[in-house]
Amino acid sequence: MADFNITIGRDSTYQVTKTSETSTECATIYTYTVEALAAESITITLTGNYDNATYTSNGVTNPLVSPQVVAFSASLTFSFSIENSGKPGVFYSTDVNVVNTTTVEPIDAFNFTVERANDGAKCASETLTYDELTDTPDNKVGQSLKLVRVSLDETKHEYVDPGTLGNDLNYTHVQASSTSWAIPHNLGKIPSVTVIDGYGNRVHGDVDYVDLNNLTIKFNTAFAGTAYLN
Numbered sequence: 001m002a003d004f005n006i007t008i009g010r011d012s013t014y015q016v017t018k019t020s021e022t023s024t025e026c027a028t029i030y031t032y033t034v035e036a037l038a039a040e041s042i043t044i045t046l047t048g049n050y051d052n053a054t055y056t057s058n059g060v061t062n063p064l065v066s067p068q069v070v071a072f073s074a075s076l077t078f079s080f081s082i083e084n085s086g087k088p089g090v091f092y093s094t095d096v097n098v099v100n101t102t103t104v105e106p107i108d109a110f111n112f113t114v115e116r117a118n119d120g121a122k123c124a125s126e127t128l129t130y131d132e133l134t135d136t137p138d139n140k141v142g143q144s145l146k147l148v149r150v151s152l153d154e155t156k157h158e159y160v161d162p163g164t165l166g167n168d169l170n171y172t173h174v175q176a177s178s179t180s181w182a183i184p185h186n187l188g189k190i191p192s193v194t195v196i197d198g199y200g201n202r203v204h205g206d207v208d209y210v211d212l213n214n215l216t217i218k219f220n221t222a223f224a225g226t227a228y229l230n
Contacts, residue, residue, distance in 0.1 A: 014040055016098050016110045019077065026123035027051070028116045031079040034072070034098060041071045043099045044078055049092035053080040069101065082116040084123050091115050133157075152188040152212065170230045177224040181205075181217040188212050191229040198224050 014036035022029045029052075034042060045067040046053055053064035055078035064078055082092050093115035100108035130136055135156040137143070146159040171185040185191065189212055195203045203225065205217040217227065 014042075014100060014108065023116075024123070025084065027081045027083045029079060029081045030114055031077055032096075032098075033075055033077050035075040036072065040073075040100060041069065041102045043097075043101050044068045044070065045097040045099075046080060046094055047097075048094040049085075050080040050082055050094040054078065082114065084116070084118045086123075091117055170228070173227040173229065175225055175227060177222045179219050179222045181219075181227060182214070183217065183227060183229070184214050185229050186213045187229065191215075193217065194228040194230075196226050196228070 014034060017033045017035070018030065019033045020029075020031040034040075044055065044064060046064070047066070053066065054061050055064045055068060055070055055076055056062075057070060057072045057076040064080070068078075070076060080094060082094055085092050093113055095113050096111070098110045131139070137157065137159055143159045145162070147162050148157050149160050150156075151158050169187045169189065169191075171183075171187055171191070173181070173183045173185070175181045175183075181195075190209055193207050193215070195205060195217065197203050203219065203223070205219040208216045208218070210216060215229075
């Protein structure tokens, strides 16, 4: 979007005009021209959320450090950018004050506020922190000294205790009397299965490996016991 030659203020001595407004997904750059009929000294003050402020006088561009006092003969330009806030409903703005300080008591002052209206989304070129990624754990609280790994289904990251790495994963399932034992072991593998009944006898059943995290064992007779998965 670009708006050109919008006069912010005008009097017999000088005028302030917005000469351009260029927006991208990440920021909007605003440029203003100050014109005078004679040599002038002005003070430009920027307050709020802005970046990359500069002013150009006599063909030389310099950083604009607010409040910036500038002497010029005919015209100068100054510009600054306002970034995308990255927060829905939050719009960054900058207050601009341009004062003619040529006279002992400034009589000409132009005040206006510039606000960037954005959609609140992170811009494409912005570097996100780890916590802002969509596939990370919610927070780091209680995860001290843990490592990050990719989940079994490869859809997200998760924290893991380094003490469990290198150990063979196992699971113990205690079952009430039934002919069909459904066991959600979440081991991420096809484990070996040992079933012991309530009397300490080993019992063999028909094992159905549903997936890497679930299996079902079926028996001809209902009984209670324990399944050891390794």
